[in-house]
Amino acid sequence: MSLLLAVAPALPLHEAGKYVAGAFVAFVGVIVIYVAIMGVRLQRMSRELTELNRALQAREQAETARAEAAGSAQR
């Protein structure tokens, strides 16, 4: 990286610099906002998936208990 910076020309970050920075910040900023929204949606889906997993486990446990009860009654 330092080698790259050494061979790269000095960037004229005076008057024009703030406009160029502004344009690139606008580009990156909108993308970051989108990624943040996607992150919130992902968290919501993750919570819902955890809830469904819990419901599935409860159902499986209930079915196992029922099967065991039926087996002992037959014996």
Place this chain on the structure above:
Amino acid sequence: MYGKGLRALSLATFAALTATFALIFFYAPLDADQGFIQKIFYVHVPVAIVTLCAYVLGGIFAALHLKTHDRRWDLRSYVVIHIALIFNIIGLLTGAVWAKASWGHWWVWDEPTLVSFLIVFLLFATYQPLRFSIEDPERQARYAAVFAVMAGAFVPLNFAAVRAATSTVHPRTFGTADGGLPSQMAWVFVVAIAAIALLFALMCCYEIAAKQTRWQLRALRRRLLGSDAVAPLGRSAAPALGEPSRSAPREGGRGSYPAQAPS
């Protein structure tokens, strides 16, 4: 599952954007006329090109939906237009910054390229409210598809009309009589277009994967806990692919998708 290849696409996009930014600031020569301000060109113009192409693509997907009645095309059309609107905002913002730096004004109303880009944005900005105003998913998809086809066809016509108009302020990128970009700048520009197009494709894939995962979760909840456990979907602009259609089913059942959980 959904989002297949997302990791590879994400890595490719990250690498392409990093390479593009490095090329813009450390390889591309300074413009003799505009100097450092011209660096905005490598973001602004590719974003604008990708946006306009995406609108046309959205129209093509919508036409495929009208032809096949497959609602996956409606989803693709919706997502492409949705992401294109985000890119359109980026294009307008970066263009305004460039205009301020170059011309001294944030916006110039007598410049056909700028105003036409704004008109295209405003036209497609009505796409979401149009969808939102129609409650029935079948009709929503069909009417939105007709709109997307018409608006998508408007984009190249609008572009051609603006090119034909004589403009003295806004620079031209391709096919000018003076020869266009020098080779070093042109090369960076092409890389920038590829990177921005990759970013667009990645955002579309994420959006589609998120929507499909959400529908599958709803379908799974319906199967596991019963229909009462699933809150009814409110009115939405987004297509509801996994939801049972509220309208009469089309002959052959092509109009709606059964709500199935992954096996």
